[in-house]
Amino acid sequence: MPHDGEWAATTKGEATAARIRAVALDQFSQLGFERVTMGGIAKAAGVSQPALHYHFEDKAHLWRSAMLGLRAVIQEEERLIEAAADAPPLTQLRVAMRLFLQISWKHPALGRIVALEGMAGGERLEWLDRHLLGARNRRLAAIAAEAVAAGDLLPYPPEQMVVTLQTAAVGVINLAPLMRTTFDCDVAAAREIHDDMILEAVLGGFLTEKGRRAQEEAQ
Amino acid sequence: MPHDGEWAATTKGEATAARIRAVALDQFSQLGFERVTMGGIAKAAGVSQPALHYHFEDKAHLWRSAMLGLRAVIQEEERLIEAAADAPPLTQLRVAMRLFLQISWKHPALGRIVALEGMAGGERLEWLDRHLLGARNRRLAAIAAEAVAAGDLLPYPPEQMVVTLQTAAVGVINLAPLMRTTFDCDVAAAREIHDDMILEAVLGGFLTEKGRRAQEEAQ
DNA sequence: AGCTTTTCTGATTTTGTAGTCAGAAATTGG
DNA sequence: CCAATTTCTGACTACAAAATCAGAAAAGCT
Numbered sequence: 001m002p003h004d005g006e007w008a009a010t011t012k013g014e015a016t017a018a019r020i021r022a023v024a025l026d027q028f029s030q031l032g033f034e035r036v037t038m039g040g041i042a043k044a045a046g047v048s049q050p051a052l053h054y055h056f057e058d059k060a061h062l063w064r065s066a067m068l069g070l071r072a073v074i075q076e077e078e079r080l081i082e083a084a085a086d087a088p089p090l091t092q093l094r095v096a097m098r099l100f101l102q103i104s105w106k107h108p109a110l111g112r113i114v115a116l117e118g119m120a121g122g123e124r125l126e127w128l129d130r131h132l133l134g135a136r137n138r139r140l141a142a143i144a145a146e147a148v149a150a151g152d153l154l155p156y157p158p159e160q161m162v163v164t165l166q167t168a169a170v171g172v173i174n175l176a177p178l179m180r181t182t183f184d185c186d187v188a189a190a191r192e193i194h195d196d197m198i199l200e201a202v203l204g205g206f207l208t209e210k211g212r213r214a215q216e217e218a219q
Numbered sequence: 220m221p222h223d224g225e226w227a228a229t230t231k232g233e234a235t236a237a238r239i240r241a242v243a244l245d246q247f248s249q250l251g252f253e254r255v256t257m258g259g260i261a262k263a264a265g266v267s268q269p270a271l272h273y274h275f276e277d278k279a280h281l282w283r284s285a286m287l288g289l290r291a292v293i294q295e296e297e298r299l300i301e302a303a304a305d306a307p308p309l310t311q312l313r314v315a316m317r318l319f320l321q322i323s324w325k326h327p328a329l330g331r332i333v334a335l336e337g338m339a340g341g342e343r344l345e346w347l348d349r350h351l352l353g354a355r356n357r358r359l360a361a362i363a364a365e366a367v368a369a370g371d372l373l374p375y376p377p378e379q380m381v382v383t384l385q386t387a388a389v390g391v392i393n394l395a396p397l398m399r400t401t402f403d404c405d406v407a408a409a410r411e412i413h414d415d416m417i418l419e420a421v422l423g424g425f426l427t428e429k430g431r432r433a434q435e436e437a438q
Numbered sequence: 439a440g441c442t443t444t445t446c447t448g449a450t451t452t453t454g455t456a457g458t459c460a461g462a463a464a465t466t467g468g
Numbered sequence: 469c470c471a472a473t474t475t476c477t478g479a480c481t482a483c484a485a486a487a488t489c490a491g492a493a494a495a496g497c498t
Contacts, residue, residue: 012465013475031339034253037455048477053457055475112338114397119331120250121396129400137401156416157409159402164390168421171386172379177340178333181348182356183378190376197375202387205424231495232445256485267447272487274445 017055020045025066029109032116033063033124064127070110071132073103078136081143089146090153090211091218096140097165097203101195104170105188111170137162152211161206169198236274239264244285248328251335252282252343283346289329290351292322297355300362308365309372309430310437315359316384316422320414323389324407330389356381371430380425388417 023045027036038059042049056062077099084095104111114133117125128134144158153161172179172187172194179187187194207215242264246255257278261268275281296318303314323330333352336344347353363377372380391398391406391413398406406413426434 011474016475032251032253032335034251035339038457039455049456050458050478051476059456115334115338115393116251118394118397119334120254121400125396125400129397134401141402154416154420156412156420157404159398159404160391160406160409160413160416161420163394163398164387164416164421167390167394168383168387171383174334175337175382175386177344178337178348179378179382181340181344182353183360185376185378187379190379193375194379197373197379197383201373201375201380201424202383202421203424205420205422230444235445257487258485268486269448269488270446273447278486 013055016045016047016051020047020052020055020062021066021069024062025069025109028063028066029112029116033059038062060124063124064131067113067128067132070107073107073110074132074136077103078139081136081139088152088214089143089150090207090214092143093140093147093153094199094203094215096143097169097199098195100166101169101198104173105191108173108176111166112174115167115170115174147211151208152214153206154208156206165198165203165206168202232274235264235266235270239266239271239274239281240285240288243281244288244328247282247285248331248335252278257281279343282343283350286332286347286351289326292326292329293351293355296322297358300355300358307371307433308362308369309426309433311362312359312366312372313418313422313434315362316388316418317414319385320388320417323392324410327392327395331393334386334389334393366430371427371433372425373427375425384417384422384425387421 020041024036024041027041027044036059038052039049041062042052052062056065077096080099081092081096084092087095114128117128140162141158144153144161147153148155148158176187179185204212239260243255243260246260246263257271258268260281261271271281275284296315299318300311300315303311306314333347336347359381360377363372363380366372367374367377395406398404423431
C-alpha cells in the first residue's frame with residue numbers, strides 16, 4: 001500500500017517513510033524546493049533513491065507529506081489560542097506570540113519554508129495557505145483588529161501587524177547562517193533574551209498607552 | 220573583450236549585458252538562484268542563451284554581476300549614514316532605517332535575495348557579506364551598541380536588534396505574494412502607513428524612556 | 439568599400455536529476 | 469517454516485538545463 005503517505009500502523013514501511021519525511025522537511029526548509037534532490041534526501045535517510053518514489057508519488061507529494069507533519073503542531077497552536085478566546089484581545093495576541101516563538105524554536109523549518117514560499121508565490125504557497133496557515137493567520141488578524149478596536153493596539157492594518165510581528169520574531173532564527181557569517185554569533189544561545197526582546201520591544205512597540213497600562217495591570 | 224562583466228563604455232555589448240543583468244536580478248530575487256534558468260533570462264532579455272555565456276562566464280558570475288548593480292545603492296546608503304556620524308546614535312539609527320525602507324521599496328530584489336541566501340548559507344551568502352552587506356551591517360550594529368550605551372535603546376544584543384529591525388521592515392514587502400494569497404491585500408498600496416509603522420511602532424518599541432523623550436525633543 | 443573586431447546564434451555536448459521498472463530482499467501472516 | 473505481501477534496490481530512461489564551439493552577422497575603423 002504505497003504512495004499514500006498517510007499515517008498507517010507501525011509497519012516497517014511507515015518507519016522509513018517517517019524518516020524520509022523528517023529528512024525532507026529539514027532539507028526543504030534549508031535549501032528550498034528546487035535545490036533539494038531526491039538523491040540527497042535518499043542518501044541522508046539511508047535508503048536508495050527509488051525508495052522515495054515507492055513511498056511518495058513524486059517530489060511534490062513528498063513535500064506536502066513532509067509539511068503535513070507540521071499540521072498537528074499548528075492545530076495544537078490554534079486550539080490553545082482558541083482556549084484563550086474569552087480573554088481580552090491583547091492577551092490573546094501575547095499568548096499567540098508566545099506560542100509562535102515556541103514553535104519557531106522547536107520547528108525552525110516552518111518559518112523558513114513560509115519565508116521561501118511566501119516570497120516566491122505559486123501553488124506551494126497556495127497549498128500552505130489552504131492546509132496549514134491561512135486560517136490561523138486570518139484568525140490572528142481578526143484578534144489584532146479587535147485589539148485595535150479596543151484601543152490597546154496602534155491603529156495600523158491588522159494584517160500588516162500580524163505578518164510584521166511574525167517576520168520579526170523569526171528573523172534571526174531564519175537568518176542564523178547570516179548571523180554567523182556577518183557577526184559570528186549563535187542565535188540559539190540567547191533564546192530567552194530573543195523571546196523577551198520580541199515580546200517586550202516588538203510587540204510592546206505596537207501597544208497604545210492604554211494597552212501598556214492594561215498589560216502592566218495583568219501582571 | 221567578453222566575460223568581464225564590468226562597466227565599459229557605451230558599446231553595443233555593454234547595452235545588452237546591462238539588459239541581461241537587469242533581467243537576471245529580477246528573476247534571481249523572485250525565484251532564487253536554482254529556479255532561474257539561463258534560457259529563461261535569455262528569452263526575457265531578447266537574446267539567445269549562449270549570448271549570456273558570451274558576456275558572463277557562467278551562471279554564478281552572472282549572479283554576482285547582477286548583485287554588483289546594487290553595490291552603488293548600498294555605498295550611497297553607507298555614505299549617507301556616515302554623513303550623520305556626528306548626530307546622536309539614535310538619530311543615526313532612524314536615518315539608517317529610513318534609508319533601508321527607501322531602498323527596500325525601490326529595490327525589493329535586495330531584501331529577497333538576502334533572505335534567500337541568508338537562510339541557506341553557502342558561498343553566495345559569504346560573497347554578499349564580503350562585497351555588499353557585511354560592512355554596512357556591522358556598522359549598524361556598532362551604532363546600535365552606542366545607542367544602548369547612551370541609554371536610548373533597550374539593552375538587547377545589537378546584532379539581534381539590527382537584524383530584527385531589518386527583517387521586520389522588509390517582512391511584508393518580501394512576503395507580498397503571501398499577503399495577497401492569505402489576506403488578498405496589496406502591500407505596496409499602503410507604503411506610507413507601513414513605513415510609519417516600522418519607524419514608530421517597531422523601532423519605537425526598542426527605545427527606552429530616555430530614548431523616547433530624546434526623540435520627541437528632536438522634532 | 440574592405441578589413442578587423444566585437445557580438446551573437448544554431449547546433450551540439452555534457453551533466454545532473456526526476457521518474458520507471460523488473461526483480462531481489464525483507465517482512466508478515468498463516 | 470512456507471507462501472504472500474510489502475518493501476526496497478540496481479539499472480535504466482527521459483528530460484531539462486548548463487556549458488561549449490564553430491562560424492554567421494553586425495559594428496567599427498581606415
